[in-house]
Amino acid sequence: MKMEKPPLSLSEGQDIVKEAQRLLARQLASSSRRRFLRNGLTLGGVAMLTGCDLSDNAQVDQALSRISRFNDRVQGWLFNANHLAPEYAESMITRPFPFNAFYSEDQAPVINGDDYRLEVAGLVLHKQPWTLAQLHQMTQISQITRHICVEGWSAIGKWGGVPFATFLKAIGADLNARYIGFKCADDYYTSIDMATALHPQTLMALTYDGQILPRKYGYPMKLRMPTKLGYKNPKHIQVIEVTNHFPGGYWEDQGYNWFGGS
Numbered sequence: 001m002k003m004e005k006p007p008l009s010l011s012e013g014q015d016i017v018k019e020a021q022r023l024l025a026r027q028l029a030s031s032s033r034r035r036f037l038r039n040g041l042t043l044g045g046v047a048m049l050t051g052c053d054l055s056d057n058a059q060v061d062q063a064l065s066r067i068s069r070f071n072d073r074v075q076g077w078l079f080n081a082n083h084l085a086p087e088y089a090e091s092m093i094t095r096p097f098p099f100n101a102f103y104s105e106d107q108a109p110v111i112n113g114d115d116y117r118l119e120v121a122g123l124v125l126h127k128q129p130w131t132l133a134q135l136h137q138m139t140q141i142s143q144i145t146r147h148i149c150v151e152g153w154s155a156i157g158k159w160g161g162v163p164f165a166t167f168l169k170a171i172g173a174d175l176n177a178r179y180i181g182f183k184c185a186d187d188y189y190t191s192i193d194m195a196t197a198l199h200p201q202t203l204m205a206l207t208y209d210g211q212i213l214p215r216k217y218g219y220p221m222k223l224r225m226p227t228k229l230g231y232k233n234p235k236h237i238q239v240i241e242v243t244n245h246f247p248g249g250y251w252e253d254q255g256y257n258w259f260g261g262s
């Protein structure tokens with residue numbers, strides 16, 4: 001696949017390198033003082049590295065989120081639109097596949113597939129909502145990939161559906177926009193960068209293991225990305241928005257890294 005657009009421009013890339021040099025210079029400047037510290041990275045060491053007062057929670061949060069946003073930019077810059085995540089044999093599928101959400105399994109949303117309408121919003125030409133039948137009528141592919149959750153587990157599963165790039169083109173999405181935001185039936189929300197959205201393995205998943213996507217795994221539709229950690233893979237999607245305004249995410253807004261590559 002040809003890369004449609006680099007995630008960052010050259011000048012943004014140069015900014016990142018400059019930022020990294022500045023961080024390194026600061027780290028080196030503080031390292032002679034760090035020799036006197038017993039464990040290297042004590043609270044005082046962190047204070048020197050980040051230049052912030054650790055008794056001030058707001059300042060600490062701000063420094064950490066600055067580091068995290070810096071990390072997002074580096075990850076976005078390093079993301080290779082041509083690099084494929086590993087795929088596995090049927091025999092390697094994890095059974096039963098784990099369930100995870102910010103609530104227990106019996107609280108997963110109950111959605112009536114006949115009433116379901118997928119809304120598309122923002123920088124798209126065609127804003128008509130989609131029925132589930134229309135999504136199933138599009139050309140389907142399937143893939144067996146590994147899902148990695150930050151809570152410390154990973155599992156191999158098989159998802160089928162529509163390549164997300166195909167869907168984005170069908171709705172006339174502005175492929176130069178920065179973000180795609182997702183709103184889910186359970187009030188979960190997240191967002192991804194355009195390069196990941198267009199990645200050949202990013203799938204609008206309608207099936208799991210050859211069956212209609214079960215309720216617990218995100219019925220009627222979820223986004224499956226083997227290039228991203230579990231929390232970036234929204235289940236029960238109701239709204240897809242193409243936007244240049246940073247949409248954040250349920251866990252990301254609580255401090256998880258936004259890029260969340262795996």
Ligand SMILES: Nc1nc2c(c(=O)[nH]1)N[C@H]1C(S)=C(S)[C@@H](COP(=O)(O)O)O[C@H]1N2
Nearest residue numbers: 098099100101102149184188230231233235
């Ligand atoms: N709508 C919704 N999507 C979600 C979540 C959620 O709570 N709600 N949890 C995320 C997390 S942290 C993980 S690990 C995966 C779990 O997906 P699974 O139940 O198919 O294993 O869903 C992700 N997507």
Ligand SMILES: [Mo]
Nearest residue numbers: 149150230231
């Ligand atoms: Mo997760």
